[in-house]
Amino acid sequence: MTLRDIHVTMAHGGGGKAMRDLIDEVFTAVFQPPGSEDQARLTNDALSEPGARLAFTTDSFVVTPLEFPGGDIGKLAICGTVNDLAVGGARPLWLSAAFVIEEGCEIALLRRIVATMAEEAAKAGLRIVTGDTKVVERGKGDGVFITTAGIGVIPPGIDIGAAKIRPGDAVIVNGVLGDHGATILAARGDLALSADLVSDCAGLGHLMQAALAAAPGISAARDCTRGGLASALNEMAAEANVTVELEEARLPLRPEVVGMCEILGLDPLYLANEGRLVLFCPADQADAALAAMRALPEGAGATIIGHTLERCGAPVTLRTAFGGARIVDMLIGEQLPRIC
Amino acid sequence: MTLRDIHVTMAHGGGGKAMRDLIDEVFTAVFQPPGSEDQARLTNDALSEPGARLAFTTDSFVVTPLEFPGGDIGKLAICGTVNDLAVGGARPLWLSAAFVIEEGCEIALLRRIVATMAEEAAKAGLRIVTGDTKVVERGKGDGVFITTAGIGVIPPGIDIGAAKIRPGDAVIVNGVLGDHGATILAARGDLALSADLVSDCAGLGHLMQAALAAAPGISAARDCTRGGLASALNEMAAEANVTVELEEARLPLRPEVVGMCEILGLDPLYLANEGRLVLFCPADQADAALAAMRALPEGAGATIIGHTLERCGAPVTLRTAFGGARIVDMLIGEQLPRIC
Amino acid sequence: MCLGIPGRITAITSPDRLMAMAEVSGVRREVNVACVAGNRLDDLVGQWALIHVGFAMSLIDEDEAEKTLLALKDLGEAQETLEQMAASQEALQ
Amino acid sequence: MCLGIPGRITAITSPDRLMAMAEVSGVRREVNVACVAGNRLDDLVGQWALIHVGFAMSLIDEDEAEKTLLALKDLGEAQETLEQMAASQEALQ
Amino acid sequence: MKFASEFRDPAAARALLSAIAARADQIGATRAHPIHIMEICGGHTHSIFRYGLDKLIHEGVEFIHGPGCPVCVLPMARVDECVEIAERPGVIFTTFGDAMRVPGHRKSLLQAKADGADIRMVYSPLDALELARRNPEREVVFFGLGFETTTPSTALSIQQAAREGLANFSVFCNHITVPEPIKALLDDPDMVLDGFIGPGHVSMVIGTHPYDFIARDYGKPLVVAGFEPTDLLQSVLMVLTQISLGRAAVENQYARVVPEHGNPVSLAAIEDVYERRPSFEWRGLGEIDASGLRIRAKYAAYDAEEKFGIGYAAASRNVPEIEGCACGAVMTGKLKPTQCPQFGTGCTPEMPLGALMVSSEGACAAYWQYAGARTAAE
């Protein structure tokens, strides 16, 4: 081990020996990418099957705090990109990982994050094959930002998407909503709230494959990340030109999440999730999809939360437990805690 | 145009309507990615040719200032990833682009950066097919960071890499060295130096293809980015177990770059380039490679700067114009201006 | 205006600053109890209070809550009777 | 220690603060000329000075430079003669 | 959630809705000639839309959304002053989240933050106090905003700061009171209101008697109400019952939380820390006598107006509000949000023109977001 530093300094981004040591010891030793050229060179038979398509996606991950109950930014970075591949029906194959590290970041923290990433990638059955690190001056970053890009293969015959959603589809989520958002709100500490909550962060590749196998009629799926369930549904319903009608009584919510929302005047439908997807499927395949999802831990809480109608009025409406109805609008900016 | 803001606020990263507007108007409208699902779905015949390999790479881009003579961070982000594909012999096909934007960033600046990216992608003959934006609080970012990932195809039969370098190979660069690094040093302004310098930032995909066509024996290539020519050569020579002997008199350097280095006590061999590659090829194909490179604007300054020997001592040595010799070591940390 | 929510006082955290832990559906927050502190702070533990911006503003009167709910129940029963009456009247016609 | 480099003064930028523009191989930097300012600041323009940490520390004496170069040239010629002599001596043997 | 979910019972709601319908019919209220009931409080407005009560209730009962959202009624010039303070070097400006988006003439706090001001959202003035303790070299300013419910928390925080001698803490006081604007509304000759739903959490502090004048002097019923849906419906029923009986009294539906005489500790803290301003400006309503509070001279050290030389003076208030904004008319029940010419065109939640579009408690935003009363943009 030649890397004796405790913290990252600008030297670790300077292109020299310090950088090489950091990359070799902290990243390459764990990810074990194939080769050391500037680009990974890859082959996979599934890609050359006639009718197969390549799926490609990217996300940057920024989160405070970097480590939180139930995960860390590394887990988010793997799961987020796996999920963006998975919800398109793709089987994730390879990931890239690029790090923007703030000067002063603890190297031990980097090691922990990298370990989580490797573990989560293994769970998802894929490899991190290429990467990058940059170091920025203190006050010009926030610990670590990670950007992952993912390549997957969509097998021949699979073609799902919001445009395929039809009136009458069942709307299914794979578990309780808002745990991640509420966990982060509490973990951040500025509001001095605490609760025994754990982020829902999880890779949903296997879940999505299982659901597709059980319910081949699935029309579309999205993971409900920033902006929560409400935003994902609004986007999809608008694109499909249907109305999604949710039933408030069927929304799976933990009491702690509800409590947090009541205290801060937030709506749990807009809280971020990192291991939740919403999928649409013909009503007659809903039970099959649910059964397949519930058979996996990340789908244990799968449940139907509503259904689609011909477009009538707003893209997303909610029937309150109360018998009333209201529109579930797209979020405007960010959700700000209210007091009044 | 519904986006009426002048600056990016946290609302633009909140997952709601403000974010959608920003993405739609600033990014999607220009990049025009295929579809609006969480993942691009792609096909390309070259990928399924027997023996073809997929090349995959990523880099994060951080630079101060964001706009500088000869380019901006967007141009870097496209060219950098194109080049990392190109130097492996791959034809670049698709790019992803993920933005981490600091609260307060001017939206007009984002638009300019995005325009550069689109232009540069078009020049390279590829598409930006998927992307992401995140907004971080002021003081937790630095204007914009961009992470691109790139997918390319390595045609059957092409297999270059540092391990293929042989003693006797000619060492070729495509033009003057250090312009980018010196330009950024001047543009940053903290050293109050100015010079009529322009970044060398350029996409080298076509150049690399031309060189490979003319000199199929090319053994390896790298772009000389962070850490400069010296770092790229040290890495490659170490991997190939050869010694690279450079000739000081043949190193192409602009007087302004030399001047900047003399003033600050820097070594131009360690200055960053963003449109320069070093390639190794059998001596008997060097003229062909040079001719092909010089036929393109980005290779107009192509020249031989040295050659490889059986490993003797250090990986990289330099014969001074003076008749002496010295080791060109790997940079340790970052190059710091000296006064004394 | 004035988002307030019932929470249970679970512990006194700082007697001199009149701070206590309150819990709302498993979410904990330290709150100021100056407005509801009687003579013996410890008596607050276990009580429900209306929490607003980090302050316990008022103790919740469980009897009054019960009365309100009873009134609702009565009304419900009365309405049911009324509706049954209306229905049988309709049937008669 | 004491990295210094010859630069040409191209303009006086702030007479009261004794600041001037210096140029080294096309690289420009404002430098302080207090150490080399004679009576007429403008006389500096066009002159070469040794620049160190943003200060023009000494004017470069072109005659002296010439002398040094001449000495080198003379030495070179002398060496050449010597070598030729050595070579012809060898040839004679 | 105890003391909350019990009051969200659909069966009870159905019973209440039937009883309301019966009373409304009895009074002869119709869509064309409705009974106008103003819920004063933005929290009530929020509940009405969140639970869809506006659609469930008898068509002869119309909710008029009152001026009870402190974010909505804050005049633009006051937001400008917030921004001015927040942008001073060394200041940490703390605020509740909902005040971040209110537009000023130059910018909102959200924009000021993006431009570099150190603005932090807090849940409580206690969090601002804690920031002041932890950043002794910075000036921590708390944006004191809200009605009588919130007023005591700020007062108690100032008292605590004084006890600790925290020299770097101050409050930019914009606290306002409920009874005065109600009186102003009632004095409006165009007034159409038949009764009021009173803000339960305000009465938790001040009790029910401050509203006696409404029944006594103006002959209008007022029921102090809780915030759960059955609380609201029950209160509407109580108002209608009074009307049908020709009575006008102040009643308390929310007795589980609201003591008749309010909270003595809170009232004492308010009395200790604040005094009334001669008048204060309300967006859409103009200057209203004695409707705002300022910090007493004895706490001047904690008064951001004193510290930063930003005194409230009606004279300096002549920065014009945005033209074409009908907030005032909407807040007084004269116009519905959808009747404002700006609604959905010049004024949307993304780019609010008037304050009623900013906060989700604002009547216009609620119409837009929950009720789907979209126009141009849809």
Next chain:
Amino acid sequence: MKFASEFRDPAAARALLSAIAARADQIGATRAHPIHIMEICGGHTHSIFRYGLDKLIHEGVEFIHGPGCPVCVLPMARVDECVEIAERPGVIFTTFGDAMRVPGHRKSLLQAKADGADIRMVYSPLDALELARRNPEREVVFFGLGFETTTPSTALSIQQAAREGLANFSVFCNHITVPEPIKALLDDPDMVLDGFIGPGHVSMVIGTHPYDFIARDYGKPLVVAGFEPTDLLQSVLMVLTQISLGRAAVENQYARVVPEHGNPVSLAAIEDVYERRPSFEWRGLGEIDASGLRIRAKYAAYDAEEKFGIGYAAASRNVPEIEGCACGAVMTGKLKPTQCPQFGTGCTPEMPLGALMVSSEGACAAYWQYAGARTAAE
């Protein structure tokens, strides 16, 4: 590059090398019994390795790398004080780049920066002055480091600050002088030096006479030299010529830049601003009498030692230097870098133990980087 490239002429170099070889042979210098010539200045060390002069020169001439790198001789305790100042809230600590990596006991400035101190690299003390002007609310401290060459620039900057009344600018003065350590070296009974290459840029300020004692009292030749390769070789030749002639004088090879009596403006500024410390510590050499400068009382307002209460006192200097470091022996020519037990194992450029490994002008780093004298790690 005018006045530079002319002095890099390979043909001239070849002639010089031949002449040097001839002189060396004439004197009888061999690899086993070499002539030891100390280049005092780190800049000369740098040139020697950059151009490979060490390998080109006759094997009977051995360069001994002197104490003339101000970064290398800075004692650790002084770096600790830099860090201490830099870490104070409100301070902007400005420094030349090469001082960033020097290890202190706790950390280097580079590490302090990573840990949050606001440390900025500048090219000139003028840039620090400008930072002070632009950040009136911050304390800008300039790390004054260097020999007589650099000393006037700091002095002129302090005078300028005084003229402008810039109250937030100060200098942490660590300026040192060249003649005193040379005298210390010459007084060392183990001394093996036969002659000196004098630092040209120091003499540009102080002239050549301050070295007269070397020739006069110790009988050693000294040639003030320029920094281009032919300058150096020519100077070596001049030293050898003196030796061969049995002379010892101070000669000036660098007359194009160095006036015999130095620069009067610089000397006046130095005299105005500084006074000598009784003694100053040199890493590896220990305390040397009158070898350091401090800021005079009349400029106390610009003296960071005064401002931050960090006075230099030999008494407080007892923080031990790193054990096992042979920097002192290397700097005095007693050991070669490769003979230090730490070289390449405990001490590498990535993790320097001694200062000679930190700066690329340090003898050990030069041996490591340019000369490839690697050991363990390779």
